[in-house]
Amino acid sequence: MQDEPDLREDDPSLSARARALIRIGTSGIAREDPEALARFFHPDFRFHAPDGSTLSREELWAYFAACRAAFDDFAVTRQQIFSDGGPHVAARTTFSALFVRPFTASPVGTVMPHGRPVFYKINKVFRYVPDGSLMEEWAQYDSRLFLERLGVALTLTLNKI
Structure with missing residues (x-):
């Protein structure tokens, strides 16, 4: 994997x-520590998804909750972290788990479990504010591959012009 x-x-x-970035993934996100999340994420935090949509911290936390609800052994790990010492940090992150219950937060609606391990890798850029809290996050990942790993059969339809 x-x-x-x-x-x-x-x-x-x-x-x-x-x-701290490693710790928030392993305990705050994967194990649900609301107090740690509230300390780490600025109240005005914004998540910028690959499709251009933006989520508030509470909306992102709801996504994490849907992951914990659907996946056993849910883990958020960091493989690389890059920083120039300024307010921006980049990381290569992996979400992994065993898919055992319906996943309600997929971009195509609820996906039924298949009982197998799943993972997806995310490249992220984080922006911190002077008080040390996280203000913004930009993420890039392959949604198609993630859906395929969930067991979603994707088909391409071409329209004639």
Whole structure:
């Protein structure tokens, strides 16, 4: 499934911001820690999806809740984190789990489980504000591949001009 190792929050060679980014994925998102999420995400946070849509922090948290509801052993891990020391950080992230209950947050509606492991990789850019909270996040991932891994059969229809 993975071709590179996960970063660890206890790695002393990583910056405090990188360790916090790893920790929010493993505990705040994957294990649902509302207090940690509220501390990490600025109240005016915005998530910018690959399709151009934007979510508030509460809408993004609802997506995470749908993941936890559908997937056993849900994990959010970081494989690479890049920073120039300024307000922006980039990361390569993996969401992985066992698909065992209906997933209600897919872009094509509810998807029924198949009982197999699934994962998808995301490239993200984060923007922090001076108080250290996360203000914006831009994400790029292959939605088609993720849907196929969920068991969705996609078909292409060409319209004649």
